[in-house]
Amino acid sequence: MVPFGGWDMPVSYPAGILEEHRTVRTAVGLFDVSHMGEISLSGPRAAEAVQRLVTNAVGKLDDGAAMYTVMCADDGGIVDDCIVYRRAADDYLIVVNASNVVKDRAWMVERAGALATIVDESDATGLIAVQGPRAVALVARLAGRPLGDEVSAFRFARVDVAGIPCLVARTGYTGEDGFELACPEGSTRRLWDALLEAGATDGVRAIGLGARDTLRLEARLSLYGNDIDSTTTPLEAQLGWVVKFDAGDFIGRAALLAQRAEGLKRKLVGFIARGRGIPRHGYPILVEAGGAPVGAVTSGTTAPSLGVAVAMGYVPTALAEPGTMLVVDCRGKPVPVEIVKGPFYRRSASS
Amino acid sequence: MSQDHPANLLYTREHEWARIEGNTATIGITHFAVEQLGDVTQVDLPREGETIRKEDVFGSVESVKAVSDLYAPLSGKVVKVNNPLNDTPQYLNDEPYDDGWLIQIELSNPAETASLMTAAQYAEFLRDQDAH
Structure with a gap:
């Protein structure tokens, strides 16, 4: 055997990738994704700022709604893919890839800094994804109220989970139903432990990055840096559904229109x-x-x-x-x- | 640690093991290798009758995480292949020294065995690797 080179991220998986994968498909798994970046854009012109940056239609969001989108450069290449949350008409949160936080924030400030106050909240925010067929019931149990109908797909709400104030979003990266819970950084461990304990009867497991990759690939979700990057456009990446040309004059619009016209x-x-x-x-x-x-x-x-x-x-x-x-x-x-x-x-x- | 590297086997720096019985050697990969690979999903092995040469690639192991080449610890003709691994590759994870064996060869140069490590040497080799 070669000395096992070529592993980008040697992470240990007590249960093994296959067992973790099965757990998420059949029960419920927890992912510590606190490494993801959270950047807020606020102020009276925040919506305009976000629409300048992303290709999807920001105007379609109401309070408590989220959407998947990409940010493009002028040439249509993808700066990052992200989820935009509208917390209020003048307050948006954008969750971005961990490896891109610094680049993204600089990009946002450069291209929309005059329109909104841009704050990197990443260090103050913990993020735990709870995914699988038993995920919704598990989180609801810890919230002490049913959440399934209140927080439907790509909606979110402020909910106390195990007594911890969370932003509970019906989003994920696995192809399963579930939530992503954003909480104050200092409470992440307590929330994690509460979910593990309460989920024991559901067969809950912690899930590593290996299974995160097999799960997202089965659901055919792109990974920034692999499937999409600055040299690929959302149209090429079959993400045309998040490009709304009539949404506004977002960065990259002209290049993407030209690419569409050219074929x-x-x-x-x-x-x-x-x-x-x-x-x-x-x-x-x-x-x-x-x-x-x-x-x-x-x-x-x-x-x-x-x-x-x-x-x-x-x-x-x-x-x-x-x-x-x-x-x-x-x-x-x-x-x-x-x-x-x-x-x-x-x-x-x-x- | 003794069950991690059985004393009756010989080892390579590429984490293969060989069990010498007369003029034949049974070949597999070590517990350490399997731990590093994680869940094995596919194994590619030579066919019976093929010859393999010490230190050449004779097959590969695919796990969920990565693919790794198999390097021949010794030279010889393949006389037996553990075909059940095609359908049940997890034997490698469960029993790397038993049901997870890979191939059996008839040695063409038995003197080569002198270049392999004993279990104690292999354990030391792993410790040194770990230190770096």
């Missing part, structure tokens, strides 16, 4: 391995074995819920049709892959 040269597609081998980040995508690369895998893993390997990558638009068979060069071994539409995994509608 996309490449698209981010999802594919399933139809042979043995796991397509992983960086492996070349070919039309046929031995051919020249037409793209590269951006994320890939074994999909524990499906029993196959799944991956994403950019390919020329002409090759992006679902059903198209391509080949991924897995360290010299050609592995046939089939492009498929939509998430690899969808939870059953009942939950």
